[in-house]
Amino acid sequence: MIDMQEVYKTYPNGVTALNGIDVKIESGDFVYVVGPSGAGKSTFIKLIFREEKPSKGTILVNNKNLHKMKWKDVPFLRRDIGVVYQDFKLLPKMTIYENVAFALEVIEETPKNIRKRVMEVLDLVGLKNKARFIPDELSGGEQQRVAIARAIVNYPKLLIADEPTGNLDPDTSWEIMRILEDINASGTTVIMATHSKEIVNTIKKRVIAIEGGLIVRDEHRGEYGYEI
Amino acid sequence: MYVMNIEVNTAMKFRTVKRHFREGSKNIWRNGWMTVASAGAVTTTLVLVGAFLALMINLNQIATNIEEDVEIKVLLELTVDEAAIETVGDKIDKIPEVSSVNFSSKEDELANLIESMGEEGNSWELFEQDNPLNDAYVIKTEDPLDTIDVAERIEDLDEVQEVNYGKDVVQNLFRFNELARNIGLVLIIGLIFTAIFLISNTIKITIMARQKEIGIMKLVGATNGFIRWPFFVEGLLLGVLGSVIPIAVIVTGYHYATNNISALTQFAFVELLPFNPFAWQLSLIILAIGAIIGVWGSVMSVRKFLKV
Numbered sequence A: 001m002i003d004m005q006e007v008y009k010t011y012p013n014g015v016t017a018l019n020g021i022d023v024k025i026e027s028g029d030f031v032y033v034v035g036p037s038g039a040g041k042s043t044f045i046k047l048i049f050r051e052e053k054p055s056k057g058t059i060l061v062n063n064k065n066l067h068k069m070k071w072k073d074v075p076f077l078r079r080d081i082g083v084v085y086q087d088f089k090l091l092p093k094m095t096i097y098e099n100v101a102f103a104l105e106v107i108e109e110t111p112k113n114i115r116k117r118v119m120e121v122l123d124l125v126g127l128k129n130k131a132r133f134i135p136d137e138l139s140g141g142e143q144q145r146v147a148i149a150r151a152i153v154n155y156p157k158l159l160i161a162d163e164p165t166g167n168l169d170p171d172t173s174w175e176i177m178r179i180l181e182d183i184n185a186s187g188t189t190v191i192m193a194t195h196s197k198e199i200v201n202t203i204k205k206r207v208i209a210i211e212g213g214l215i216v217r218d219e220h221r222g223e224y225g226y227e228i
Numbered sequence B: 001m002y003v004m005n006i007e008v009n010t011a012m013k014f015r016t017v018k019r020h021f022r023e024g025s026k027n028i029w030r031n032g033w034m035t036v037a038s039a040g041a042v043t044t045t046l047v048l049v050g051a052f053l054a055l056m057i058n059l060n061q062i063a064t065n066i067e068e069d070v071e072i073k074v075l076l077e078l079t080v081d082e083a084a085i086e087t088v089g090d091k092i093d094k095i096p097e098v099s100s101v102n103f104s105s106k107e108d109e110l111a112n113l114i115e116s117m118g119e120e121g122n123s124w125e126l127f128e129q130d131n132p133l134n135d136a137y138v139i140k141t142e143d144p145l146d147t148i149d150v151a152e153r154i155e156d157l158d159e160v161q162e163v164n165y166g167k168d169v170v171q172n173l174f175r176f177n178e179l180a181r182n183i184g185l186v187l188i189i190g191l192i193f194t195a196i197f198l199i200s201n202t203i204k205i206t207i208m209a210r211q212k213e214i215g216i217m218k219l220v221g222a223t224n225g226f227i228r229w230p231f232f233v234e235g236l237l238l239g240v241l242g243s244v245i246p247i248a249v250i251v252t253g254y255h256y257a258t259n260n261i262s263a264l265t266q267f268a269f270v271e272l273l274p275f276n277p278f279a280w281q282l283s284l285i286i287l288a289i290g291a292i293i294g295v296w297g298s299v300m301s302v303r304k305f306l307k308v
Ligand SMILES: Nc1ncnc2c1ncn2[C@@H]1O[C@H](COP(=O)(O)OP(=O)(O)O)[C@@H](O)[C@H]1O
Pocket: A011, A012, A013, A015, A016, A017, A035, A036, A037, A038, A039, A040, A041, A042, A043, A044
């Protein structure tokens, strides 16, 4: 699914966020990415769907070589990857329904299938009754669930979440985790950056720890391993 | 797992075209005051452009009418006979710039003269026996601007005594008309560019506010074209919305002007183009200009936010 070799990333301002990453993630995996703030977790995640380009090294995603990918092909890469952001990145003037439908309109799905599938995922994340609301009218946890609904609506092969529970209360966080586990159980690869020791230690999955732009630990059924 | 039929297809599906139109129209009200600001900019400039166009096209028409009244009168030598009259006629006819040649015999000339003098003309009837006037040709050129040149060439012919075309008047008139047209053209082009600049700036500001949204759309997998089309539709609608008031103003104003033109000016030769169809043609032009600058402003502004 994902194969990174000798990946470096230096931002234009001179900050080196990744310092030689080698990692393989198989199809169907559930992976936590942990590490202190500023370790390079978000950068690692952004490289996967080409929000950032590596300065050096090769990245294969779905057997596509991102290094050789042209600008115009990037949207097609992103259609196979659902992304959940810590700040949700919902379209503020569109309703919840329209936000989720957008990901299907992009792939030119039929209106009939769009209606059916959007209501299906909104039901899955428990927001069917808020379809006509706009994001500002929802709580943080609800907006995060909308973001998840949008990320999974077109059956992506890979779901990436950057601290999806970062701003949420514990109850909502566990609910989000339940949804992510369900999605993983249906065959979707899940990669999730997190700061939550409880989640990592309770729902045991593969743990990749990044520090100073390097992978310092990679364990199956791993522990969070940090004191905060 | 349920698999959707994701066809890789370069041509846009019809349902997507519909979607872009729906989305573009929704953006009109989604963006509320931004829409009002953009449409307002379009409205202001189109009222100016429309009023100016109406004025310029009419001035141009008046100038053309005056130019078309310009004719050359060729007075033949008193001594010419029938055959000579014919040859001169042929020679004039062969000048390529000449569009019409009408012979007017000395008898016709006298009759015209007597008629034009009214009561006083009666005394001229004495001359009917011994006509002192010349046989003449009345000539028009294809392009009124050739008048002077053609007149000079005809003057060189042997059988011709004199050529009249009001040299000074014609020269000044042409110079004035050409100047007026050029100034008008420059002003209209300047006005349209100002309009485009103003409008695209307003639209750019409203789109800048949506830079984040464009970025989000790209992260969800939208292609540039997919993002651009609703903006295209939105710009089109903005332009059309913005031209409603200008069209109303122009149509009403022009209706008033055509009905009152004789009262407004003392010159008989000032005649406006008829309300129908001119006012409607002008409305169509305003609508088209509005639509084009709306689309242009919108599409140009969105362009630089697409590389995400
Ligand atoms: N767009 C950017 N431009 C410049 N520096 C950045 C950018 N994004 C992140 N960085 C820097 O790269 C390093 C890693 O950041 P990040 O990947 O966001 O870490 P994490 O998500 O683990 O907190 C940090 O020092 C951060 O300041």
